[in-house]
Amino acid sequence: MGADKIDTNQTVNAFTAGTKPPLRTAPMSTGNIFARLAALLLATAASASDCLSIQNASQHVGETKCVTGKVLRVKVGAKGVHFVDFCEDQMSCPFTVVVFHSDLKDVGDVRRLAGQMIEIHGPVKLYNGRAEIVLTRVSQLTNGSTLIPPLPKNYDVEKQGHYSAGRIRPTKKPAKTYTPPNSTATYGNEADANDEPPH
Secondary structure, eight states: OHHHHHHHHHHHHHHHHTOOOOOOOOOOOHHHHHHHHHHHHHHHHHHHOOOEETTTGGGGTTSEEEEEEEOOEEEEOGGGOEEEEOSSSGGGOSEEEEEOGGGHHHHOOGGGGTTOEEEEEEEOEEETTEEEEEOOSGGGBTTHHHHOOOOOTTBOGGGTTOBOSOOOOOOOOOOOOOOOOOTTOOOTHHHHHHHSOOO
C-alpha cells in the first residue's frame, strides 16, 4: 500500500513539474509487431486507394471521385477524341475516360495507358447512359507523369492518332516531251546527194 502511495505521489509531482511520468509498457513480441504493422499497412492502403471500381462509378454521377480499372486499349474517334476503354465491348462498358484533342497537350500520349492499371480523379458525368470522367490534365491520374510521356512533337491529331516524321516518296520522273523533227535535217541518201561536190 505504501508503494502505491509513493508511485501516485511521484506521478502527481512529475505532472505538476511539467514532466511526463514514466510509462510502463509490456514488451512486444515479434508476433505483436507484425500484427500491428500489417494493420497499419492495410489501413494506409485502404485510405490511399479510396477509388471506386468501374462498375460502381455510375452510382456516383455528379460527384468528384477516384475510379480505378485496367485499361484494355485506347481508341481514337472522330476529331481526335481519345477513348480509354476498360472493357472488350466499349458500348456495354459501365465507364470510360474521354480525352479531347485540345487537352492532349496537357495530358500527354494517352495511348501508353493501354494494359496499365490506372486511378483517375475527377467529376463523374453521365453521357449516353454511361459514366465517364473527362481527362484534361495529367495530374488527374495517380502517378500520371510516370504513366504518360508527353506527346511526340510531330503528333497529328487530324490524322486521328497517326503520326510520322513524314513520307518518303519516290522522285517524280520528268514528263516526256515530244520534240518535232528538225526540218533542216537530212536523212539517208539525201544527205549523200547533198554532200557530193558539184560536177
